[in-house]
Amino acid sequence: MLVVALIMTYTAHGQATFEVATVKLAAPLDMAKIAAAMQAGQAPKLGPHVEGGRAEYTYMALRELIALAYSLKPYQVNGPDWLTTTRFDINAKMPEGAPKDAAPAMLQTLLKERFKLTAHPSTEEQPVLALVVAKNGPKLKPATEAPTPIDENTPLKPGEIKMDSLDGPMRVKVNSDGSTTMNMGVKGIFIQKMDMQTKTLHIQSSAMTMAGFADMLTRVTQMGGSNSRQVVDMTSLKGYYEVNLDISLAEILAIAKASGIDLPARAGGQSSGASDPDGGQLVLESVQELGLRLEARKASVNRLVIDSIAKTPTEN
Numbered sequence: 001m002l003v004v005a006l007i008m009t010y011t012a013h014g015q016a017t018f019e020v021a022t023v024k025l026a027a028p029l030d031m032a033k034i035a036a037a038m039q040a041g042q043a044p045k046l047g048p049h050v051e052g053g054r055a056e057y058t059y060m061a062l063r064e065l066i067a068l069a070y071s072l073k074p075y076q077v078n079g080p081d082w083l084t085t086t087r088f089d090i091n092a093k094m095p096e097g098a099p100k101d102a103a104p105a106m107l108q109t110l111l112k113e114r115f116k117l118t119a120h121p122s123t124e125e126q127p128v129l130a131l132v133v134a135k136n137g138p139k140l141k142p143a144t145e146a147p148t149p150i151d152e153n154t155p156l157k158p159g160e161i162k163m164d165s166l167d168g169p170m171r172v173k174v175n176s177d178g179s180t181t182m183n184m185g186v187k188g189i190f191i192q193k194m195d196m197q198t199k200t201l202h203i204q205s206s207a208m209t210m211a212g213f214a215d216m217l218t219r220v221t222q223m224g225g226s227n228s229r230q231v232v233d234m235t236s237l238k239g240y241y242e243v244n245l246d247i248s249l250a251e252i253l254a255i256a257k258a259s260g261i262d263l264p265a266r267a268g269g270q271s272s273g274a275s276d277p278d279g280g281q282l283v284l285e286s287v288q289e290l291g292l293r294l295e296a297r298k299a300s301v302n303r304l305v306i307d308s309i310a311k312t313p314t315e316n
Contacts, residue, residue: 016102016109017110017113018093018109019093021092023110023313024088025088027089045161048163050094055091055092056089057089057107058089060088061074062082062086062088063083066083066304067304069105069107076301076304078303088313092110115310117306117309118309120304120307125298125300128229128296128297130294130299131232131287131292131294132235132292133291134288137291138237138292142242143207146207146239147186147187147240159173168187169185170183171183179191180192187209188206189205189206190216191203191205200246201248202245203216204244208240208242209240214231218231230301245290
């Protein structure tokens, strides 16, 4: 109740606003430097960080910033394609005593004032990929224990950094083998690693809900483009499960193309697709091995439709 009261205090006299904020185009990432840091077990400081009266959003696409401000997933934001490719760094100071929970409302005001954002919510029936139980039943192993919330007062482990996400606080650590561990509290702990030799993304979770799994699959398909279909959990399975998934890079491109994204043909006229012999295990096959499957259906989907937004923010 105290947090709610404080947020109301900062919005009582109008929109919640940062005291001061700078917005600038993000510089290109130095991938060599990031790779070296990750090999040394250091996670790059990217994404949202709200702590100590400051809100920092580093190398974030406008689509991600809008989603964060409106408590949505990036794939729920309908707008021009450049929202995904144009990235910014935002550094802001919050009013003294403002709670961390007030940051999204302040970010929303910043987007409206500096980018002239106007948008409206929409709920409509759209094509989706339904995650359902296969004919012979699920082949999922129940988690040995449910994940626990993150205590933000707990000291960070060596090499671990704090991050904020739409699902709450999270802690990220780059491991010595190049894999990344993401502790998302009650959403579970995830380990992911890209194997460039086999062109495969390996994702492992010791405890994941089916709703979380559907959201993860949506994020994977979004690697191919923002127009990919949303994956919706329709399994009716409750509780937490262990999940191991290997996804080929070729399949990510194939799903993007199947979702209506025009991908360029390869040399010799061969198009990218799931039949690529260089690809690893296919997404659909990976899901089927868990006793699940993806079906094309229609469902009501909540979206935020962008009416107008400026590509360039007003000056600091």
